[in-house]
Amino acid sequence: MSTGPVFTYQDALDASQRTRWTLEDVLDERVPFDLRRPFLPEPLARTARLGSLAPRDRLLLNQIRGHAYLCIFGLVEEFILPFVLDHARSQLAGDDVRTRALLHFVEEEAKHIHLFKRFRDHFARSSGLDCDVIGPPADVAREVLSHGPLAVAITILHIEWMTQRHYAESIHGDDALEPQFARLLKCHWIEEAQHAQLDTLITRELAAELDARDVGASIDEYLEIGGALDGLLAKQVELDLDALERARGARLAPDQREEVRIVQRAANRWTYLGSGMSHPVFLSILRGLHPEGAERVRRAAPALS
Template sequence: MTADTYAECLTRSYRVGWKIKEVLGFVDFDPDRPWLPAPLSGAYGLTCLGPGEKLRMTHVEMGSYAHLFGFVEAFIAPEMVNLAQECGTAHPAAFEALTNFASEEIKHIHLFREIRNRVDEQLGFPLQLLEGEVEVARAVLGRRKGAVLLLTSAIEWLTQEHYTRTMKNADELDPLTREIFRAHWLEESQHARLDHLEALRVFRSLDEAARDATVEDFIWLLAAMDGLLQTQALLDLANVERHLERVFDEAERLEVHGGLLRAKRYAFLESGVTHPEFQDLFQLVTTPSQRDRVQAALGPILLAFPAP
C-alpha cells in the first residue's frame, strides 16, 4: 500500500460520499438473477438442489450477507470514534478523517438494515438472523486495540476483494447487488487505508509482551467471528428450507449447511486474512512465531495463510 496520509484519505473520502436513497433508489432485486456471486454463496456445487433452488438460495444469503456486514460495522463505528477522541485537537487531519470514517460506517449500518428489510419483503417472510449486536460490539471493543484494528483491517480488505473480484464484472449478477457493493467498496477503500495507518501507529507503541497479548486477542476475535458465522449458517439452513418450501433430509441438511458455512468462512474470514494488503500489514506488526500461532489457530477452519 502506498504511504497515504490522513489528509489524503480524507480528501478522497469527501469525493466519494453517497446517500442511501441514491444507492437503493426504487429498484428491487431481480428474482430471476442471483443476488450473490458464486464465490460468496454456498449454493454452487450442491448436488441436492436444482438450478432454480440454487438461485433462490442466493436470495436468502443476500439477507444474511448484508446483516453480517451491519453486524461487524456495529463495533467498527465506535472503534473509530474512540480513536478520533484520542487524536483530539493535536492531530486535526487524523481527527477529521477518523470521525468521517465513523459516520460512514453508521451510514453503512443503515444501508444494510434497509437491504435486510427489502430482502424480507421480497421473500415474503422475515429471515432468522444473528442477534446481540450491542453485546458483541462490547465484547470486541473490550479486547486490545491492536487486535481490534487487525480484525477491522481484514474486514475492510475483504470488502475490496468481494466487489473487485466477484461482483464488478459479473454481468449475470443482480444489478442492485452490484450497485450496493460498488458504493460500499468506494468508501471502504478509504477506510482500509485509514485502518492501516492506525494499526501501525498503535503497534509502534507496544513492547514484545504487549504484542504477544495483542496477537492472542486477535486469535480470540477470529474464533469469535467464526462462532457467529456458524450460528448464522444454521439460521440460514432454516431460512433456505422455508424459502424453498421443503424439508431437507439429514444428508441434504449436512450438504446445504456445509455449503453455507464454507461460503461464510470464505466471505468473512479467509478473503480478509489472506488478502495481500492485510498480509502486508500483518507482516509489519508481528513476528514469525506470532504469525505461526495465528495460522495454527485458523488451520481447522481456513486454508493456510500464503507463504510470506
C-alpha cells in the first residue's frame, strides 16, 4: 500500500527558515497593478473561452477572479490558523522541533491573511473595481471547524496540495500575468510548500488515533465540507458577475450572463475542488490512511473538473 511521501518536522522547519519573506518583499503598494494584464492563468480563470464577451470584459472578469482567488485563500486561512494552533498547543511540552515548525506554520498563515487584506485594499485603489467575496470568514471558519479534527485536517491538506498544483502547473512560467500579482502567488506558493508537508504530518498523526471505520467516516466528512464549499463557490460566481456588470457600467444580456455562469461555475469547481481532490500526492496520502476512502475521493473528482 502506498503511504505517500515522507516528511519530517525538521525538514519543514529548515525550509521555513530558508525561504522567509516579508510583506514588503511581496507587495509594493506605491506601484499600482498593471491593469492591461490578466491576474489569473487561463487554466484557472477560464475567461478566454467566453466568446460572447468583448476582450475588455474578459480581461475585467479575469482580474475580478484574481481578486476573489486571493480573498478566498484569505478566507480559508482564517480556519487553518486556529486549527494548527490548537494542534500545536496539545503537545507544547513535547518535541521542540515539532512545536517550532507548527508555530512557524501559524505565523506564516497570519502573515498571509494580512497580505491578502493589503492586496484587497491595493487592488481597490489600483482598479477602482467594486468586488464582493463570500463570507464572512468567521462564519465559514466556525462551520468548518465544527467538523471532526481529521476531516478538517484533510480539508486543509487538500487546500495546501491544491495550491502547489496551481502554481506548478498554471502560474509558473506564465509571463503574461500581472507582475506584482504573479510575485505574490509565487511567495505564497513557497511557504505553502512547507505547510503541505506539515499538514501531511498532522493528518497522519490524527488518523493514527482512530480506527479504520472512523478514518473512513472522516474522509466522508471531508467530502461533506467540500459540498458546502461548492455551494459558496456558486455564490461567488454570482458576486463576480455582479462585479463585472458594475465595472462595465451595463448589464450583460441574459445569454451572456448564462454563459459566464456556466463556464465560471466549472472553473471555480476545478480551481478550488477538483484540482485538490485529484492531486496525485493528496490521493497517495489518503490511500495510506484509508484506501477505500481515497477511492471515493478519486471517483468524485472528475465531476469537479
